[in-house]
Amino acid sequence: MIVPFGARLAAAMDASGPLCVGIDPHQSLLEAWGLPDDASGVRSFALRVLEAVGGRVAAVKPQAAFFERHGSAGVAVLEEVVAAGRDTGTLVIVDAKRGDIGSTMGAYADAFLRDGSPLAGDALTISPYLGFGSLDPAIDLALSSGRGLFVLCLTSNKEGHEVQHARTDDGVTVAARVAARAGALNEGVEPLGSIGLVVGATIGDAARRTGVDLAAVNGPLLAPGVGAQGGGARELAQVFGAARRQVLASSSRGVLAAGPDVASLRAAARRASDEAAAALS
Numbered sequence: 512m513i514v515p516f517g518a519r520l521a522a523a524m525d526a527s528g529p530l531c532v533g534i535d536p537h538q539s540l541l542e543a544w545g546l547p548d549d550a551s552g553v554r555s556f557a558l559r560v561l562e563a564v565g566g567r568v569a570a571v572k573p574q575a576a577f578f579e580r581h582g583s584a585g586v587a588v589l590e591e592v593v594a595a596g597r598d599t600g601t602l603v604i605v606d607a608k609r610g611d612i613g614s615t616m617g618a619y620a621d622a623f624l625r626d627g628s629p630l631a632g633d634a635l636t637i638s639p640y641l642g643f644g645s646l647d648p649a650i651d652l653a654l655s656s657g658r659g660l661f662v663l664c665l666t667s668n669k670e671g672h673e674v675q676h677a678r679t680d681d682g683v684t685v686a687a688r689v690a691a692r693a694g695a696l697n698e699g700v701e702p703l704g705s706i707g708l709v710v711g712a713t714i715g716d717a718a719r720r721t722g723v724d725l726a727a728v729n730g731p732l733l734a735p736g737v738g739a740q741g742g743g744a745r746e747l748a749q750v751f752g753a754a755r756r757q758v759l760a761s762s763s764r765g766v767l768a769a770g771p772d773v774a775s776l777r778a779a780a781r782r783a784s785d786e787a788a789a790a791l792s
């Protein structure tokens with residue numbers, strides 16, 4: 512029986528706390544860890560993070576760009592990391608932020624969401640800014656394979672408002688429309704739907720200002736921006752309010768800066784997870 516991603520994530524957050532550790536092998540971090548800026552360095556880095564946090568946090572999120580910048584050898588490492596992450600029992604969210612017209616989106620869906628594909632983790636980040644309907648092939652495949660999606664809604668970067676806060680002909684903001692479409696797909700699903708949103712921990716009161724009803728999404732809310740971008744306990748509580756139980760706080764550099772020592776990385780992840788749990792309880 513296929514257990515949907517939303518149910519698997521809810522169980523993982525209950526068991527391990529509401530933290531996702533981003534695996535972002537920045538050039539500067541590789542250097543700080545004494546690793547070469549090539550695919551072998553990225554491999555050592557990512558496997559070290561998995562050794563530290565695999566099976567101990569709800570999810571990990573390898574950021575595809577940092578693997579892709581090393582070409583096919585880097586992509587092969589991403590495939591290895593997706594498999595190794597899943598082997599630890601921790602959910603793997605592949606952060607590739609894909610988005611394209613529907614027919615091409617079908618090919619991305621095959622790559623990142625189809626059983627047997629080496630790049631398919633448990634969930635994928637995707638962009639709805641070619642129109643929410645363009646995501647249909649990914650939504651169909653995610654739901655039929657027990658995987659999840661995190662659709663960019665209110666992102667943590669300062670430029671996101673240009674598109675996300677814009678109002679459509681009927682006066683509804685783009686972000687509110689994205690959230691409503693995700694909510695419709697998750698309607699009535701217990702304990703949590705599988706079509707999540709990305710809502711940055713740094714957005715302040717933007718959900719209220721844009722008319723986004725986060726609780727009504729009834730799906731997971733991936734909250735990057737924790738740690739290095741300034742999101743902390745106060746920000747998480749402020750941004751998410753009544754939707755707190757849906758939040759998966761995500762930190763990359765905030766945890767990774769504690770490396771390369773495994774015990775230090777593990778302790779940093781524990782602290783971040785405990786802080787997020789306290790802020791979201």
Ligand SMILES: O=C(O)c1cc(=O)[nH]c(=O)n1[C@@H]1O[C@H](COP(=O)(O)O)[C@@H](O)[C@H]1O
Nearest residue numbers: 574636666667668711735739740762763764
């Ligand atoms: O989808 C994401 O994960 C994401 C969305 C967003 O709005 N903001 C954001 O920072 N991210 C990702 O989250 C990670 C943040 O890294 P740190 O700032 O080091 O914690 C990066 O991999 C970003 O690409």
